[in-house]
Amino acid sequence: MHIPDGFLSPEVAAGTAVVAAGAVGVGLRRASAQLDDRVVPLLGVTGAFVFAAQMLNFPVAGGTSGHFLGAALATILLGPWLATLVLAVVLATQSFVFADGGISALGANVLCMGVCGALATGGLMLLARRMLPRRRGVLLAVAGAGAWLAVIAGASATALLLALSGTVPLGTVLPAMLSVHVVIGLGEAAITVAAVSALMATRPDLIGAWAPAAHPSARPVAVGA
Amino acid sequence: MKLVTLIALAVAIAIGTALSPFASRSPDGLEKVAANSAFDDAARAPQRAPVADYTFPGVDDPRLATGLAGFTGTLVVFALGAGVVAVARRNRRVA
Numbered sequence: 001m002h003i004p005d006g007f008l009s010p011e012v013a014a015g016t017a018v019v020a021a022g023a024v025g026v027g028l029r030r031a032s033a034q035l036d037d038r039v040v041p042l043l044g045v046t047g048a049f050v051f052a053a054q055m056l057n058f059p060v061a062g063g064t065s066g067h068f069l070g071a072a073l074a075t076i077l078l079g080p081w082l083a084t085l086v087l088a089v090v091l092a093t094q095s096f097v098f099a100d101g102g103i104s105a106l107g108a109n110v111l112c113m114g115v116c117g118a119l120a121t122g123g124l125m126l127l128a129r130r131m132l133p134r135r136r137g138v139l140l141a142v143a144g145a146g147a148w149l150a151v152i153a154g155a156s157a158t159a160l161l162l163a164l165s166g167t168v169p170l171g172t173v174l175p176a177m178l179s180v181h182v183v184i185g186l187g188e189a190a191i192t193v194a195a196v197s198a199l200m201a202t203r204p205d206l207i208g209a210w211a212p213a214a215h216p217s218a219r220p221v222a223v224g225a
Numbered sequence: 226m227k228l229v230t231l232i233a234l235a236v237a238i239a240i241g242t243a244l245s246p247f248a249s250r251s252p253d254g255l256e257k258v259a260a261n262s263a264f265d266d267a268a269r270a271p272q273r274a275p276v277a278d279y280t281f282p283g284v285d286d287p288r289l290a291t292g293l294a295g296f297t298g299t300l301v302v303f304a305l306g307a308g309v310v311a312v313a314r315r316n317r318r319v320a
Contacts, residue, residue, distance in 0.1 A: 063252070092305075
């Protein structure tokens with residue numbers, strides 16, 4: 001879903017860059033406030049896994065492929081703001097080292113593939129924590145639904161930015177993006193549920209965002225590894 | 226570095242190196258939509274980059290070139306991700 005240079009108007013590229021920079025700034029502040037040293041390797045390993053898994057394009061219908069985004073998985077491990085930071089590192093590396101995603105579109109890509117998915121998953125986790133029992137099945141359902149929603153939110157945001165840029169009418173691009181990403185989102189959900197399930201079996205302490213806390217900002221953000 | 230970190234990193238490197246050459250080469254969702262809706266020609270030529278299009282330069286075998294690109298990228302992202310947090314936390318202690 002990486003937007004190349006040329007798809008966005010300068011105004012949209014600049015506006016999304018400002019918003020993305022703000023979100024990354026929140027992530028950096030959250031990172032600096034982390035007392036636990038283990039956040040350093042955990043963030044690095046999460047980024048490494050997201051990058052590697054994003055390379056594995058899987059076929060969906062009609063000669064199209066999809067790939068993992070990773071914002072939902074990173075949010076379950078690190079919370080939405082550190083997840084945004086992880087995705088920003090991945091997307092910046094992809095753009096500058098691998099020419100995947102335009103440099104002027106980096107902010108839009110961080111917004112669509114990072115912030116949107118992180119907030120969708122984070123919001124869902126917050127709701128589930130308040131309304132549902134803390135059980136393994138519930139967390140796996142939240143992981144799957146969050147992953148699917150993250151892809152849908154990212155695809156919708158991408159369509160909206162393309163339409164705002166005057167590149168293609170919203171009535172054309174939104175249904176087209178949604179119809180293919182409804183399927184790609186199922187792949188995202190499958191990978192996320194498999195990864196969370198494997199982590200729960202081996203390192204349940206990493207799923208700290210799910211841990212109970214009096215106040216969200218007081219919760220011990222998942223660190224370990 | 227702790228053993229569990231090394232194992233997790235090794236899994237990521239194995240995915241990026243050994244599985245990436247077998248990934249689908251079809252256009253992804255956005256690329257396909259751009260082609261179908263005829264706005265793909267709005268894309269500018271990709272920027273110059275050291276490992277453009279996930280093909281390691283100077284390697285003839287395409288699968289090896291992709292695997293090496295995945296190996297490099299996975300390590301770069303690990304170092305950058307851990308480095309950014311380490312720097313952010315050090316700055317706080319100084320401040």
